[in-house]
Amino acid sequence: xxxxxxxxxxxxxxxxxxxxxxxxxxxxxxxxxxxxxxxxxxxxxxxxxxxxxxxxxxxxxxxxxxxxxxxxxxxxxxxxxxxxxxxxxxxxxxxxxxxxxxxxxxxxxxxxxxxxxxxxxxxxxxxxxxxxxxxxxxxxxxxxxxxxxxxxxxxxxxxxxxxxxxxxxxxxxxxxxxxxxxxxxxxxxxxxxxxxxxxxxxxxxxxxxxxxxxxxxxxxxxxxxxxxxxxxxxxxxxxxxxxxxxxxxxxxxxxxxxxxxxxxxxxxxxxxxxxxxxxxxxxxxxxxxxxxxxxxxxxxxxxxxxxxxxxxxxxxxxxxxxxxxxxxx
Amino acid sequence: xxxxxxxxxxxxxxxxxxxxxxxxxxxxxxxxxxxxxxxxxxxxxxxxxxxxxxxxxxxxxxxxxxxxxxxxxxxxxxxxxxxxxxxxxxxxxxxxxxxxxxxxxxxxxxxxxxxxxxxxxxxxxxxxxxxxxxxxxxxxxxxxxxxxxxxxxxxxxxxxxxxxxxxxxxxxxxxxxxxxxxxxxxxxxxxxxxxxxxxxxxxxxxxxxxxxxxxxxxxxxxxxxxxxxxxxxxxxxxxxxxxxxxxxxxxxxxxxxxxxxxxxxxxxxx
Numbered sequence: 001x002x003x004x005x006x007x008x009x010x011x012x013x014x015x016x017x018x019x020x021x022x023x024x025x026x027x028x029x030x031x032x033x034x035x036x037x038x039x040x041x042x043x044x045x046x047x048x049x050x051x052x053x054x055x056x057x058x059x060x061x062x063x064x065x066x067x068x069x070x071x072x073x074x075x076x077x078x079x080x081x082x083x084x085x086x087x088x089x090x091x092x093x094x095x096x097x098x099x100x101x102x103x104x105x106x107x108x109x110x111x112x113x114x115x116x117x118x119x120x121x122x123x124x125x126x127x128x129x130x131x132x133x134x135x136x137x138x139x140x141x142x143x144x145x146x147x148x149x150x151x152x153x154x155x156x157x158x159x160x161x162x163x164x165x166x167x168x169x170x171x172x173x174x175x176x177x178x179x180x181x182x183x184x185x186x187x188x189x190x191x192x193x194x195x196x197x198x199x200x201x202x203x204x205x206x207x208x209x210x211x212x213x214x215x216x217x218x219x220x221x222x223x224x225x226x227x228x229x230x231x232x233x234x235x236x237x238x239x240x241x242x243x244x245x246x247x248x249x250x251x252x253x254x255x256x257x258x259x260x261x262x263x264x265x266x267x268x269x270x271x272x273x274x275x276x277x278x279x280x281x282x283x284x285x286x287x288x289x290x291x292x293x294x295x296x297x298x299x300x301x302x303x304x305x306x307x308x309x310x311x312x313x314x315x316x317x318x319x320x321x322x323x324x325x326x327x328x329x
Numbered sequence: 330x331x332x333x334x335x336x337x338x339x340x341x342x343x344x345x346x347x348x349x350x351x352x353x354x355x356x357x358x359x360x361x362x363x364x365x366x367x368x369x370x371x372x373x374x375x376x377x378x379x380x381x382x383x384x385x386x387x388x389x390x391x392x393x394x395x396x397x398x399x400x401x402x403x404x405x406x407x408x409x410x411x412x413x414x415x416x417x418x419x420x421x422x423x424x425x426x427x428x429x430x431x432x433x434x435x436x437x438x439x440x441x442x443x444x445x446x447x448x449x450x451x452x453x454x455x456x457x458x459x460x461x462x463x464x465x466x467x468x469x470x471x472x473x474x475x476x477x478x479x480x481x482x483x484x485x486x487x488x489x490x491x492x493x494x495x496x497x498x499x500x501x502x503x504x505x506x507x508x509x510x511x512x513x514x515x516x517x518x519x520x521x522x523x524x525x526x527x528x529x530x531x532x533x534x535x536x537x538x539x540x541x542x543x544x545x546x547x548x549x550x551x552x553x554x555x556x557x558x559x560x561x562x563x564x565x566x567x568x569x570x571x572x573x574x575x576x577x578x579x580x581x582x583x584x585x586x587x588x589x590x591x592x593x594x595x596x597x598x599x
Binding site: 076080081082208211212214215217218219221222224225226227228229230267271272273 | 380406418427430439
């Protein structure tokens with residue numbers, strides 16, 4: 001009952017944040033003008049601003065935010081750790097190495113699928129590295145070891161990116177840097193289609209794994225005694241969550257902490273049943289990033305703040321509180 | 330449901346000597362079977378081999394006459410309820426949600442809780458005396474409460490066997506006895522119970538048969554009166570013990586002795 005109410009509330013909020021995202025921006029439009037443009041009326045300029053710039057941008061924010069929150073909730077269940085998140089684990093970093101490599105080598109012209117595929121390969125490489133480093137300690141999934149492994153792997157990827165950029169042309173560097181900071185400014189209908197094509201089917205696949213993820217969240221040994229095929233669930237869920245992360249990185253760059261803040265908040269409201277947690281995290285993540293992007297556009301208007309900066313300002317304090325709590329246990 | 334191993338050998342990668350080295354044992358249908366042995370003697374490894382979650386290097390581990398590794402996980406979960414040694418709850422879950430996970434192997438991917446599922450959950454909560462805790466956050470339970478909830482989850486699986494790894498460790502006598510009586514009651518209803526424990530005296534009272542492991546090998550197997558032999562136990566545990574018949578319960582009772590004269594415990598006659 002409570003979950004249905006929350007889903008309705010989040011759905012309404014999402015519609016509201018999309019409307020706000022279309023209504024506000026560096027060019028002033030009245031609500032009437034924005035609504036007219038949405039329905040195909042109004043002036044040509046306002047139609048262009050609303051339909052070609054603001055609407056795809058807001059939808060992209062919703063898709064990427066929802067996807068990152070979904071990926072975060074999945075990693076948290078698999079690692080039994082509320083601090084696990086694509087950015088913290090270095091997965092976003094890995095994805096961005098793949099993407100920067102594609103930009104630097106000029107391979108993006110080969111096809112629109114190049115960037116997400118390279119980002120996905122980078123994300124998988126990052127996961128493999130983090131696990132290698134974390135399990136080499138012999139203490140398995142200790143929070144501290146895992147975070148440290150994430151930090152080390154992320155540092156390695158930053159170095160890779162710095163190296164690639166140092167030997168790239170100035171134009172590539174500029175677009176790559178903007179993009180590493182995380183921004184939805186490059187949104188167009190093509191990137192919306194791309195994000196939707198990866199995120200939505202992958203999200204449905206994760207939803208189908210909600211029940212086994214419930215079991216994984218209480219421990220792998222117990223999960224297999226209760227009937228979960230632990231190896232398969234781990235493999236599929238890690239790959240799918242990485243794919244979602246990679247798609248997000250490919251279209252919007254590195255946006256941290258969405259996957260940390262959102263599932264945490266949703267869990268406080270509904271508990272840990274992933275059948276509710278996953279879809280509600282998707283909705284809440286969509287709302288969160290749409291609103292964060294609105295803030296990114298308005299805080300220093302007419303200049304833009306990278307949305308990754310906004311999510312980090314919100315996310316870091318929450319991360320620190322969670323870290324204190326999990327180290328106190 | 331029966332459990333059986335023949336010359337079972339289990340190795341962990343990177344270790345020189347096997348953790349289990351030629352273990353042969355048989356748990357008959359409906360028995361309450363205790364597995365005893367010092368820390369590190371291979372008790373938990375035996376449980377994992379029987380549950381099919383670790384590879385068998387040589388010999389066999391059979392569940393219901395079939396190799397443990399040939400069981401599908403869901404199939405195994407419908408037949409055997411297992412309670413691992415420990416479990417860390419990271420995220421908030423109600424007791425009922427935790428026990429309801431016992432129904433996983435009986436449900437389809439998308440199906441909701443059936444009336445049968447609900448009955449099984451309620452009965453399991455009732456049997457373990459945790460019905461009052463159903464809506465509590467499981468991360469706030471005491472050790473004894475959480476143990477009973479975990480056993481309730483295994484019972485909710487409606488299994489024909491229960492396998493438990495030190496379920497009464499760190500529990501006070503009331504909670505320890507409640508769990509042993511529950512297991513005894515389950516065995517009487519035909520559920521085979523395999524219990525790993527350090528409690529020699531209580532195992533002597535409740536178990537039909539027992540297995541004593543010593544560094545991965547079988548030190549003794551059979552009825553409690555046979556396994557609980559003073560010399561065998563002293564050898565296996567590396568500490569002198571005496572065994573008497575308890576005048577209250579009439580079953581063997583193990584008394585650890587002292588090694589130095591002048592301590593508060595008697596030393597064995599040399």
